[in-house]
Amino acid sequence: MSIPNTRAKEEPARTAVVTGGTSGIGLSIVERLATLGYRIYFCARSADAVRDVQERFRKEGVSIEGTTVDVSNSSEVDSWITSISERETIIDAVINNAGTNGGGELGNISDQDWNRILSTNLNSVFFVTRALSRADLIPDFGRIVNIASTAGKQGIAYATPYSASKHAVIGFTKSLAKELAPRGVTVNAVCPGYVETPMAQRVREGYAEHYKKTEAEILDTFSAKIPLGRYSTPEEVAGLVLYLLTRDAASITGQALNVCGGLGNY
Ligand code: NAD
Numbered sequence: 237m238s239i240p241n242t243r244a245k246e247e248p249a250r251t252a253v254v255t256g257g258t259s260g261i262g263l264s265i266v267e268r269l270a271t272l273g274y275r276i277y278f279c280a281r282s283a284d285a286v287r288d289v290q291e292r293f294r295k296e297g298v299s300i301e302g303t304t305v306d307v308s309n310s311s312e313v314d315s316w317i318t319s320i321s322e323r324e325t326i327i328d329a330v331i332n333n334a335g336t337n338g339g340g341e342l343g344n345i346s347d348q349d350w351n352r353i354l355s356t357n358l359n360s361v362f363f364v365t366r367a368l369s370r371a372d373l374i375p376d377f378g379r380i381v382n383i384a385s386t387a388g389k390q391g392i393a394y395a396t397p398y399s400a401s402k403h404a405v406i407g408f409t410k411s412l413a414k415e416l417a418p419r420g421v422t423v424n425a426v427c428p429g430y431v432e433t434p435m436a437q438r439v440r441e442g443y444a445e446h447y448k449k450t451e452a453e454i455l456d457t458f459s460a461k462i463p464l465g466r467y468s469t470p471e472e473v474a475g476l477v478l479y480l481l482t483r484d485a486a487s488i489t490g491q492a493l494n495v496c497g498g499l500g501n502y
Pocket of ligand 1: 255256257258259260261262279280281282305306307308333334335336337356383384385386427429432434436
């Protein structure tokens with residue numbers, strides 16, 4: 237039996253947009269997309285990192301275009317997506333991955349930090365998806381995957397802005413999934429738990445300072461909370477993201493799926 241909710245015709249070259257493609261989970265997603273022959277448009281914050289990643293993949297023959305964009309800035313996002321629309325008519329896969337950590341004791345959180353975290357983690361997902369939608373780049377049966385967090389389902393001490401932003405990303409995801417379902421577009425959130433990336437390292441440094449412990453002690457404490465006893469890998473998160481792009485995943489939408497070694501229980 238054929239699967240109804242997918243494109244009738246498989247296209248040989250597919251296109252993907254990835255935010256935060258130079259590091260950690262985003263870089264793993266770019267690596268997997270490259271292996272599958274996608275034409276990739278990625279952005280990130282650091283111009284040097286963008287250039288290095290683009291050069292590395294181009295040397296391997298991958299069709300890839302990196303742009304330095306601050307995803308918390310809607311004008312920068314709009315310009316980036318406009319430049320993509322001059323070269324592509326559809327983007328099959330949208331991966332909103334860019335994000336930042338941060339928080340601290342409530343009374344010590346500045347307006348600036350609150351806004352930086354909310355705008356990088358949440359507004360960015362809205363800006364990028366809206367720009368793609370306005371440019372009419374999201375095709376019927378397209379795929380949108382937003383990287384949220386298990387912190388988007390449960391609270392984390394000293395991470396109120398982060399947790400609030402990720403809860404909101406899940407709300408955005410569920411609502412947009414309903415809006416786009418009539419066109420067969422799926423919209424899902426992937427929720428990593430603890431994943432070994434440069435961000436995870438920064439998070440451990442922050443908690444080590446707060447609790448006056450060593451980073452190794454913090455690593456032990458965090459690992460002990462995870463039923464599998466270890467951090468997930470960026471590749472394991474990318475694996476679920478890539479699954480959500482397959483034909484087999486055509487009926488999965490409006491979900492927030494964990495990759496967390498058993499840390500989250502819903
Ligand atoms: P990372 O710090 O290793 O990489 C973050 C990427 O996002 C980089 O490419 C960076 O340039 C980009 N980025 C950050 N701010 C940006 C901005 N304003 N504009 C454009 N690009 C920006 O982080 P990671 O651990 O790979 O995290 C990726 C995503 O996964 C984030 O959304 C994060 O919240 C989420 N996440 C990570 C973990 C974890 O344990 N590592 C857990 C749960 C969720």
